[in-house]
Amino acid sequence: MENDFPAAALARQFPLLVARPELAYLDSAATSQLHESVIERIVRFYREDNATVHRSSCPMGSEATVAYAAARKFVAQYVNAADATEIVFVRSTTEAINLVANSWGRTILRPGDEVLLTAMEHHSNILPWQDIAKRQGAGLRLCAITAAGEIDRDDFLQKLTERTKMVAIGHVSNVLGTVNPLDELIPQARRVGAAIFVDGAQRVASGPIDVQRLGCDFYALSGHKAFAPMGIGVLYGRCPWLKTLPPYQLGGGMVDRVSMDCSTFREPPEKWEAGTPNVAGALALRSALEFLRSIDWKSYDHHCASIRSRMDDAVRSLPGVRILGSPEKKTAIFSFVSDRVHAHDLATALSTKGICVRAGHHCAQPLHAAYGVPASCRASFSLYNAEEDCDRLIDGIRWALDYF
Ligand SMILES: *Cc1c(COP(=O)(O)O)cnc(C)c1O
Numbered sequence: 159m160e161n162d163f164p165a166a167a168l169a170r171q172f173p174l175l176v177a178r179p180e181l182a183y184l185d186s187a188a189t190s191q192l193h194e195s196v197i198e199r200i201v202r203f204y205r206e207d208n209a210t211v212h213r214s215s216c217p218m219g220s221e222a223t224v225a226y227a228a229a230r231k232f233v234a235q236y237v238n239a240a241d242a243t244e245i246v247f248v249r250s251t252t253e254a255i256n257l258v259a260n261s262w263g264r265t266i267l268r269p270g271d272e273v274l275l276t277a278m279e280h281h282s283n284i285l286p287w288q289d290i291a292k293r294q295g296a297g298l299r300l301c302a303i304t305a306a307g308e309i310d311r312d313d314f315l316q317k318l319t320e321r322t323k324m325v326a327i328g329h330v331s332n333v334l335g336t337v338n339p340l341d342e343l344i345p346q347a348r349r350v351g352a353a354i355f356v357d358g359a360q361r362v363a364s365g366p367i368d369v370q371r372l373g374c375d376f377y378a379l380s381g382h383k384a385f386a387p388m389g390i391g392v393l394y395g396r397c398p399w400l401k402t403l404p405p406y407q408l409g410g411g412m413v414d415r416v417s418m419d420c421s422t423f424r425e426p427p428e429k430w431e432a433g434t435p436n437v438a439g440a441l442a443l444r445s446a447l448e449f450l451r452s453i454d455w456k457s458y459d460h461h462c463a464s465i466r467s468r469m470d471d472a473v474r475s476l477p478g479v480r481i482l483g484s485p486e487k488k489t490a491i492f493s494f495v496s497d498r499v500h501a502h503d504l505a506t507a508l509s510t511k512g513i514c515v516r517a518g519h520h521c522a523q524p525l526h527a528a529y530g531v532p533a534s535c536r537a538s539f540s541l542y543n544a545e546e547d548c549d550r551l552i553d554g555i556r557w558a559l560d561y562f
Contacts, residue, residue: 163454163461169542171449172385173197182513182547182554186383187332187491187520187538190363192446193385199445200387203438210434212411226437229444230427236447237377238368239394246393246400246430247440251359252282254378254393255326257406257430258355262324262376263290265403266353271296271323274352276314276338277303277528278331281521283357287326297321303528307334307483314343322352329367330360333522333536334483335491337365344373353399359383363540364462364489365455369394381439386446390439393430400426407432453541462490465539465548472552476559482529490539493520494555499562501533507558508535513551 169175172191175183183191209218211226227242234242248254267273273287277300291298299317302310309327318325325347330337340356347354355376361367362384369377376399381390405412405423409432414422423429469492473479478497496504505517515537519526526532537551 161457161460161464163457165461165542165544166546169544171195172542175542180512182543182550184537184539184543184547184551185514185516186363186540186543187360187536188516189382189388190385190540191542192387192442193449195445195449196386196442199442200438203441209437211437212428222437226435226440229440232444232447233392236367236451237392237394238370240370241397243426244394244397244400246395246427247435248378248391248393248430249389249436250382250391251357251378251380254376254391255282255355255357256286257393258376258378258395259286259290261403261406262353262399263287263294263296266323267291267294267296269295270321272299272319272321273297273324273326274299274301274314274317274322274347275326276301276309276328277524278307278309278334278336278522279326279328279524280332280357280359281523282359283326283328283355284524287324296323300524303525305483307331307336307485307488309336309338309343311342315346318346318350318352320350322347322350324355325352326355326357328357328360330358330364330489330491331483331522331525332360332491332538333493333520333525333534334485335360335488335538336483336485337361337487337489339487340372340374348373360489360491363450364458375399381443381446384443384446385449386443387439390436390443392443395426395430397426400430405429405432409433411435458541462488462539465490465543465545466492468545468548469537469552472548476552476555479555479559482531482534490543491536492538493534493536495531495534496559499559501535503562504535504555504558507561508551508554511550511554511557513554515551 209222211223231242302313354374358379362379377394382388412432501517
C-alpha cells in the first residue's frame with residue numbers, strides 16, 4: 159500500500175532531522191522534534207520581544223500580552239473550544255491532570271465515589287487520580303483492555319455506575335497507538351453523570367481535536383509531543399468547571415484583591431495561571447498548531463495504515479517477535495517484544511545503527527502487566543517518518559536478532 163503523504167518533504171522542515179540525516183528518529187511518542195517555525199518563534203521572542211505579560215509597561219510588555227492572548231485564542235479555535243477562557247496554559251499534560259485531579263477531586267469526590275480509568279493509561283493519568291481517590295476515601299477502577307489492545311467495552315459498561323464521578327481516559331495510547339472510541343464511550347459516561355477527562359497527549363500530533371464534538375469536560379495536551387517545546391501544555395476545561403472549581407496554585411497574576419485574611423481570585427483563565435507564565439512556550443505552541451493545521455489528516459491516516467501494513471508484514475517474518483495489540487483504529491506507534499532478546503538490548507543495538515526507539519514500560523506498567531511482559535521496545539512514527547524509516551527499523555531488528 160503506497161500513499162502520497164509528504165513525510166520526506168515535512169522532515170526537511172525539522173532542523174534536527176536535517177542536522178542528523180543519519181538518524182531514523184522513531185521516538186516521537188516520547189518527544190517530537192521541533193518544527194522550524196517553532197524554533198524561529200522562540201528565538202524571535204527572546205531576541206526581540208521578551209517581556210512578561212499583564213504587568214509590564216514597556217512596549218514589549220503590551221505586545222507580549224497581546225500575542226499571549228492571541229495564542230490562547232488560536233488554541234481555543236484549534237481544539238474547537240466554545241471560548242478562549244476555557245484554555246489554560248500549563249506546563250504539560252501531567253500538570254493538567256494534577257490540576258484537575260486536585261481541584262476537581264477535593265471539591266467533588268466523596269467516600270464511596272469512584273474514578274474510572276483504563277488499563278492502557280499513562281502513569282500520568284493514573285497516579286494523580288490514585289492519590290486524590292485515596293485522600294477523599296473514593297475508589298479507583300481500572301477498565302480492562304482486550305488482547306487486541308482496545309478498551310473492553312463490556313467491562314467499561316460494567317464498571318461505569320452511578321458511583322462513577324470521573325472517567326479519565328487517553329485519546330490515543332502511547333504504547334499501542336490505539337485510538338479510543340471516545341464518540342461512543344463519552345456519551346455512555348455522560349449517562350451516569352460522570353465528568354470526563356481526556357488525556358490527549360498522543361492525539362495532538364496524530365489527528366484533529368474537537369472538544370465540543372467529543373463532549374468532554376477536560377482535555378489535556380503537551381506541546382513537546384506536537385512539535386513545540388517542552389514546558390508548555392494546554393488544559394481545556396468547560397467554562398462552568400473553570401469558573402467554580404478552586405484554584406490549584408496560588409500566586410501573582412491570578413488574584414483580584416489580596417488582604418491578610420481574605421483574597422479573591424480573577425476569572426478564568428487567569429485564575430488558573432498563577433505566577434509568570436511560559437509566554438515563549440505559548441507562542442511557540444501556536445506556531446506548532448499553525449503547522450498542524452496544514453496537515454491533511456485523512457492522507458496521514460492512509461500513511462499510518464501503510465506503515466502499519468509494512469510493519470505487520472515484516473514482523474511476521476521475524477522469528478519470535480510480536481507487536482503488542484492489533485487494534486482496529488491506531489496511529490503509527492508499535493511496541494514489540496522478542497521472546498529471546500530483552501527490549502533494552504534490542505533498543506541499544508538499534509541505536510548503534512542510528513535507529514532511535516525506546517525500551518521500557520513507557521510509563522504504562524498496568525498495560526504491560528496486562529500483556530504479561532515487563533517491558534517492550536517502542537517505535538513511534540510521526541508526520542516526518544517515511545516508509546524508509548520503517549524498512550531501516552525492520553532491517554535493524556533482523557540484524558540485532560542475528561547479533562544476539
Ligand atoms: C507523554 C504522555 C503523557 C505525559 O505527558 P508530559 O508531557 O510528560 O506531561 C501523558 N499521557 C500520555 C498518553 C502521554 O503519551
